[in-house]
Amino acid sequence: MEGTRYNEHSRLEILTGLSLIDTGTIPEDRIREYRQFGFRLGREHSGAGSVSRLQKVGAWYQTFMPGHIKERAKTVTGYLRLISILVGIMAFVTGAGAAGYLFYYDGTAPVNVLPVLTLFAFLPLLLLLLSAGYVWIGSRSSGHLPPIFRWIEGPVRSRIRKAVEDISGKADHSLKSELSGLRSNATEIWLVHSEPVRYFLKQNLQLAGTAYLTGALLWMLFNVITTDLAFSWSSTLEVEGEALYSFTQIISAPWARIVPSAVVDFNMVEATRYYRADRGDFQVASSGRWWPFIFMTILVYGFFPKALAFAWYRWRFIRTSDQAILASDSGSQIIGFMEDLLVTTKGDDDNNSAARAGISPERPVESSVNCVVLFWGLGGTDPSRIQNVLNRKVIFARHIGGLNTSEEDRNILLDSARLSQNSSHCDILVLIPYEESPTIRLEKKLHLLAGNSQSRIIIMPVIEERSRNCQANEINWRTRVDQINEAFGRKRVSLDTRNIIDSSHLTGVT
Amino acid sequence: MSHPVFVVTGAPNKGKSTFIKAMTNDESVVVREQARTTTSAKPYPFKIERAIGGKIDWETCFTLWDTPGFENAAEMHEILTEWGIRESDHPIELIRKFLETYAGHSDFVYELEIFKPIAGYACIIYVADCSKPFRKSEYLWEMELIKFTRLPRIAVLNPVDGDRHLESWRSGLTDYFNNIKVFNPHETTFDEKLRILGAFSHLTDEWEEPLNKVIGALKMQREKVLEECARIIRKTILQIFDREFSVRYDGIRDEEEHRVELVSQVREFVHKTMDDTQREITHRFGLQIDVAFDREFDDNDLFDTTVRRKNLSVHQRALINVMVGGGIGAAVDVAAGGLTFGLFTTALGVGGGLAAYFKEISPMDLVKIGSYDPDEERIQIDSLSPELGLLVINRLRQVVAVLYNRTAANTETVVIRKDLDLADLQNLGSLLKKMAVSRKDRYSEKNKQKLLDYIHEKLKEDRTVVKVEAT
Structure with missing residues (x-):
């Protein structure tokens, strides 16, 4: 299917599009279409391996994403791409220009090897090593900002949080709700979108570096081919020829066997020393033989590391974009829609009646997506009844919290994590009493789950009846889920307020 | 202890601060719809003016402690049970040991705040929202912890959004509390507040007299x-x-x-x-x-x-005018021996009715x-x-x-x-x-x-x- 294929351009476009769409306002009949589409997609690919969730979202995007959002997403990604191309071109021209300056030889003073190597090989390598060290430091602590900014990150964030809380304290309910939504969106951007954006920037920086060195190498080759270049080495410091020779030996070690012609010998080093005031023993005849060494040095210590770094960041960008597409609120909602609504709806009942009446039902076959269901508290509910409510195959359902001991909970949580890991496309659904507020006890269980399973953890509210306090609790739960994700440093837990379960379905008492 | 001290506890977001605000009329009590509004224990002394030592001064009659909601009562209970209690010891000694051992521990950040004032042998007021269903599994451990203290305790059921589940709450709390009262801080009356204070006074003999004095003083003040x-x-x-x-x-x-x-x-x-x-x-x-x-x-x-x-609307006035006008007209018509063909009745009736609308x-x-x-x-x-x-x-x-x-x-x-x-x-x-x-x-x-x-x-x-x- 064409819609299931997308390159990284459309990946960026999908991510932008998902951040622009409000899935909460999608009408039920439209969602029904998504379900049918998801079902057809699964059936068409049943022979050729299952369709990944990412492919499903891609196909959904191509088919259902409203035109105006697609246009906006295209424009945004188009601009980003244009900026990348312009930066690449500018870097290329700058590299070529720098090479043009450094390799300029009008027959008087020969080209000095030392600044050429410094600018085109050692400096880019040093910068790359520094950035690698920087990544290493960054990976040892949480957060997305560079370490230097993290010192001020804490106080700034706590001030912003306090300001929002102060405003919330004085605001009416609708404003509170909006503030909570705003906070939630900010956390979503922070945890979900910031990582691919970071890698996108890094990828472009490395692209610029690679383009710069490509420009330099091509210009050098052009000069070597079209003009008669003379190289020398010259320094104000009293550097011995032997020392430089040793240095070149170390540098050329990686290619000494493969390209021996790109290794300089001691005589050549001695013969090409150049003093401005007194040309000394400088021998013009030997001076052209430096170029293969310079070329290889720039290639191996400048170009290759940059190109590798570019490939690495590009791969990371692709990975994190894919993760972000699936982890984003909109993305996970879309998947939820396509893999059947989690909770049985009235429409399904209608379809069941239609099937009983002999009318060909429109309902998709039962979802192949598995789930592990954990009941947080919810005393009086029967886990075996959950299968009647969910449109997914429940492979494990247990009570946690409530009257359980910590040890019992721990065992159940580890079993859940293991089962979800062993089963493909398996979500962990945590059913919570929506009337109650989230607690530290639950947070600890979620941390344990997230630490032992990579599956999506979805918090699903169970209510006895819709009351005014549920709205207040939505803010409480949303805020807490944001905080949990912030503590994880990435989005692991989501709150699904679209699929609210009526507790009577789980108790049998209406 | 010089005056009665009560610690108000309960699950998060059940109206503990609202209860304190209603009882003390202290505007500084922060009440919000969001959970975790109260993150640390804070005393709210209730003071009345008294002549003390020849001058009028404020006297603290009782103190209500506002506390955060229970967030990890189950694990705290597990630890206390594991430690066990000797016959000779009061459970509060064990709670003090818990407070020392787990000071600063993030798992019990709120429980530590709740039990800090309780460790001073205060009475416990447990606030619950009886408009929400009573799920024993949800509240068991916090009630067990309160019972564990062996301190005088009372439950106050707050019908935040109606009292649909009042009976299930009553029967669920009976084993854990000496007394259970229903109190809606939003719709309470002054007498209701006195009734609640009266219930507090029965918790312990020691505090009966001071609290009765408070009730008397409050009445006089009103x-x-x-x-x-x-x-x-x-x-x-x-x-x-x-x-x-x-x-x-x-x-x-x-x-x-x-x-x-x-x-x-x-x-x-x-x-x-x-x-x-x-x-x-x-x-x-x-x-x-x-x-x-x-x-x-x-x-x-x-x-x-x-x-x-007497608050008559314009329509009511028009009706009265029609009746009065029509009556007078009818009298004229009758006096004229019917020669006027009811003209006066009609004209005065209609005129009177319209006047109510036109005459401002x-x-x-x-x-x-x-x-x-x-x-x-x-x-x-x-x-x-x-x-x-x-x-x-x-x-x-x-x-x-x-x-x-x-x-x-x-x-x-x-x-x-x-x-x-x-x-x-x-x-x-x-x-x-x-x-x-x-x-x-x-x-x-x-x-x-x-x-x-x-x-x-x-x-x-x-x-x-x-x-x-x-x-």
Whole structure:
């Protein structure tokens, strides 16, 4: 299917599009279409391996994403791409220009090897090593900002949080709700979108570096081919020829066997020393033989590391974009829609009646997506009844919290994590009493789950009846889920307020 | 312990702070819809004025501790049970050990706050929301922890959103608490608050006497506030009657135009004075609540004689007019021996009915215009109608009646929608008539005392008889 294929351009476009769409306002009949589409997609690919969730979202995007959002997403990604191309071109021209300056030889003073190597090989390598060290430091602590900014990150964030809380304290309910939504969106951007954006920037920086060195190498080759270049080495410091020779030996070690012609010998080093005031023993005849060494040095210590770094960041960008597409609120909602609504709806009942009446039902076959269901508290509910409510195959359902001991909970949580890991496309659904507020006890269980399973953890509210306090609790739960994700440093837990379960379905008492 | 100390506990977001705000009327208690509004234990001492050592001073009668909600009671209970308790020890010693061992531990950050004041042998008040279903698995461990302390404890059920689950809560809490009371901080009355305090006093013999003293003092304090309110209302009436209103005489305008300007002056002054009085009354009750009169009712009715006509609507007046007019017409027709063919009945009936719609009732009746002062070139009001005084008293009575039972927990604006029947103040009519007209009568000590007694009496009546139509 064409819609299931997308390159990284459309990946960026999908991510932008998902951040622009409000899935909460999608009408039920439209969602029904998504379900049918998801079902057809699964059936068409049943022979050729299952369709990944990412492919499903891609196909959904191509088919259902409203035109105006697609246009906006295209424009945004188009601009980003244009900026990348312009930066690449500018870097290329700058590299070529720098090479043009450094390799300029009008027959008087020969080209000095030392600044050429410094600018085109050692400096880019040093910068790359520094950035690698920087990544290493960054990976040892949480957060997305560079370490230097993290010192001020804490106080700034706590001030912003306090300001929002102060405003919330004085605001009416609708404003509170909006503030909570705003906070939630900010956390979503922070945890979900910031990582691919970071890698996108890094990828472009490395692209610029690679383009710069490509420009330099091509210009050098052009000069070597079209003009008669003379190289020398010259320094104000009293550097011995032997020392430089040793240095070149170390540098050329990686290619000494493969390209021996790109290794300089001691005589050549001695013969090409150049003093401005007194040309000394400088021998013009030997001076052209430096170029293969310079070329290889720039290639191996400048170009290759940059190109590798570019490939690495590009791969990371692709990975994190894919993760972000699936982890984003909109993305996970879309998947939820396509893999059947989690909770049985009235429409399904209608379809069941239609099937009983002999009318060909429109309902998709039962979802192949598995789930592990954990009941947080919810005393009086029967886990075996959950299968009647969910449109997914429940492979494990247990009570946690409530009257359980910590040890019992721990065992159940580890079993859940293991089962979800062993089963493909398996979500962990945590059913919570929506009337109650989230607690530290639950947070600890979620941390344990997230630490032992990579599956999506979805918090699903169970209510006895819709009351005014549920709205207040939505803010409480949303805020807490944001905080949990912030503590994880990435989005692991989501709150699904679209699929609210009526507790009577789980108790049998209406 | 010098005075009773209660620690208010419960699950998160169940109205613990609201309960404290209602009981203490302390505006500094922070109440929000969001959970985790209270993150640390904080004492709210309830103080009343007493003569201590020859001078009037504040005396703390009891202290309510506000605490965060239980968030990890299950694990705390598990640890305490694991440690076990020796027969000779009081469980509080074990709780103290827990507080020391787990000080600063993030898993028990809220439990540590809750049990810090409890470790001082306080009584425990457990607040629960009985509009939510009682799920034992949800609340068991916090109730077990409270029971574990072996301290006197009482449960207060707060029907935040109705009392659908009251019975299941009652039966669920019976094994854990010495007493269970229902208390809605938003809709409570003053007497209800005293009843709750009475229930607290029965928790322990030691605190029965001090709490009974508090109840007595609170009652006395309320009486004093009512008397003060009566004085404030009397002051307002005298201020309104005392005020001189005048407009510059303008030869081009007729008398009616001058009257309109004068009435508008009176209207503005009365509104402002009443606003000030409402604020003063609210302050006397120790509250920071806005009081407003329904906009439409406020703008029109104060000076509208419909009020004086026992709140008849225009349609009702039209009906009366039709009946009266028609009756007179019928009498004429009968007198004419039927020669008029019922013409008078029809004409007067219809005319009377229509008049109710077309004839605007003038508020001018409330203002008796005085003579023209040629020296000052001004026209002034001779006197205001005593009915204006009755209207003002009736409105301020309603404000007092609403605030009497209000607590700081309910911060919604009081909106009064309807006037009370003026007939309720009929005995005051002749007194106010005299006081409105004559300055001498206004400042006669005897009349002033009579007015004060009458208003005070009415305010006391209003406590028990609900006449107020307010939201």
